[in-house]
Amino acid sequence: MKIIAVYIATLVVFTGIDFVWLGRMGDSFYRPAMGGLAMDGFRLGPAVVFYLLYAFGIVFFAVNPALAAQSWKVAATHGLLLGLIGYGVYDLTNQATLKSWPLSLTLVDMAWGCFLTGLAALAGYLAGRLS
DSSP: OHHHHHHHHHHHHHHHHHHHHHHHHIIIIIHHHHGGGOOSSOOHHHHHHHHHHHHHHHIIIIIHHHHHHTOHHHHHHHHHHHHHHHHHHHHHHHHHHSSOOOHHHHHHHHHHHHHHHHHHHHHHHHHHHHO
């Protein structure tokens, strides 16, 4: 049951905060930066799969090692690094392969990924410590 609480806490925090961020920044930053690449709205199926899979990755690579070490610092550090890698793969691949992918988009999105993944890892860690 503990792992379920950890996963749900991680998923809810990551998804909830990301929805707020994208809701606030989507039209003002992301859509203008992406230009014609952005579609109106989003495809629900791939979005759900992304959030479920990424939350699993946070738990596996950041929260579980932090719980084993009994250290919130491990959760934050591993989460931040996972965010750097995950968002970096996405943004840098886009920047390398698409005609129009601004550096500002890469930098902001990678910073956001680091922050959000670290925060979600901390939430999962706290849920694990409390359950």
